[in-house]
Amino acid sequence: MPATKRLADKYDYSTQSDYSDDASDSDGPGRNSEPSGGSLVDRIFEAEVPSEFDITSSTFVPEGCLDILITRDAVIPELSEGDDYDDASDELDELAIFIERKAKKVFTILVRYMGWEGSKLVRAMRAFKDHDFTDESLPVPRPKAHNPGSHILDSLNPRKGRGLWSAPSIDNFFHSQWRVIVPVFGSFTGSVFHDLGPYHILPFIRRFDSKAASGSFGTVHEYRIHPNHISNQLKIKEISVGVKELRPGHADSWEPAKSWVKEVAVLQQLNTIQHNHIIRCIAAFRRGEPGRKKHYLMFDWADGGNLRDFWKAMPDPTLTPQFLKAVTKQLLGLADAICEFQSKFIRHGDLKPENILWFKNDDPIGTLKIADWGGAVVNTNIATELRGTETVFATRLYEAPEALTGKMFRLNDLWSMGCIMFELVTWLLYGIDGLIELNKEFRKQYAAFYQIERKEGLEVVEVHKVVVKWMDRMTQDPRCQAGATVIGDLLDLIRTRLLVVNLPPGLGALVEFTSQQSSQSPTAVPEIEVWDSDDNIRISVAPKANAERAPATELVLRMQAIYNNNQESYWDVTEQNDNTPLPELELRADESGVPDQPSYLQEDGPPLVGKDNNPPSASVDERGGILDEIRRGITSTARRRMRDLRQIRDLDLKLLGSRRLD
Known part of the structure; x- marks a missing residue:
């Protein structure tokens, strides 16, 4: 009995998945890095690896393995079992060459997973050759029970004699094909988008549940991906990747699809930048039955975690010149990244320490990269700009004060960066204990780096008193001498150019992802319309706040000047350290940062902050005062969800339907 038949009878390959971790960690393509000297089916079996993406594990043949295994010399003995062909037969040789060049996967399905041999195998492969049915013809569609005889494989049955393709054999071929057509991810020259059916096997050979992390838009798990299924263009040294599954919306099953399409559109553009401080998207894929993907x-994969994990890893940093230089280099890189993506008319919208990932590498402290683009928007549109973009997902603590108007600007990211840099300076000076104390002060108030007070009949926005008092105390620290030390210049940049409420006349350009864009392909580059400014939109600021917030270009220039300072004393702050204690705030009740019940905080109105509430949509009058129009200005949630539902349905039917693989 041929080896093909023996193995097909012995093993149930649909459930064979109990392998040790050593198999996942091996350097070779499958169970053994080198094929053994057994039968062809034995060697294919040894090349298989288990996928650990799903609860029920499946095995697959890694890409490229069949190029080694399915050769003319290996195929001819399998074919010669059938009919009375001589090994040197011209017809048999032509069939073997066809298999080697164009039908390795098709041949493997028949031999390895369906157990076909002898004349049946030869007849099937001859029909495939005659009809030019090759590996490029895969996958075949699922057979339809209500319409027998209509499948593409039915057309390959010979006109005379016993048919090869019965309903069970077609079903077997359909389910077996997924083991040899596992997707290969990653390309800078093509699309990152993959639309997968429910039967696709994914090439993740190990999952690390202990390293799962949740963000604003989904949960991220670390996986080890088979190296044959990552494009060589990506030059990935390791094979660990982070896979984020977008979490479902509260009551709208289409919400993940909407968020996914928006984020893919942004990531596609960011991949063209290839910036060292912007996380790279390897792939975007959706998987499952149509309508339920x-x-x-x-x-x-960020092996260090995020920026907050970086701070926790060094609770009491030693401020050597080399360390401060390395930190400044990372801040310069982040500033340059902001400048780069804003030059593409992209606003992140949710910058915070959790969205800045820490990659450990050969750099002294690793590399920090901006991630989590689920709240990003791209493009401007003159017809919809005055409506403003909603900030449902923005993190309140790092949100810019102009978000109260319902408008989103590129300069919002600069405020958020100022908040992050202020926390970083706090960590440099006072360690993790300082950050804990700072966060305690924020928890006593509504959480934001700004506050609103009523002055002369107007509700005025200013930097939060807690932040101001901390910065006042920091300036008394000898390590924070502006112009003399790196920390002093960082603090001065934060105080005078980043944590500044007042915006320049151009407002940093209003941006919005329009409904027209969301009906486009997720990989299409949106059209760009530039809107310069709207001088009628203003926010009242405290009378002393005469400075304007810096744009990203200025932030880069200031950071370059700081980084390029070559004076030794500038970086050596240890001599100035007098063990200055944490700031003692002792705020009075009227200095808590909470105004005397402005209109939007009164009990009969919606709360300003709440886990399940959308941020307020306030407007600004001609004097610049923030007025209470929350109840009148908020769009109906139900109406918005119906609009989103129609958009995503249109997207599925019009754009991606033709690419479904069911």
């Missing part, structure tokens, strides 16, 4: 994004 789950949505995923794949990135390089």
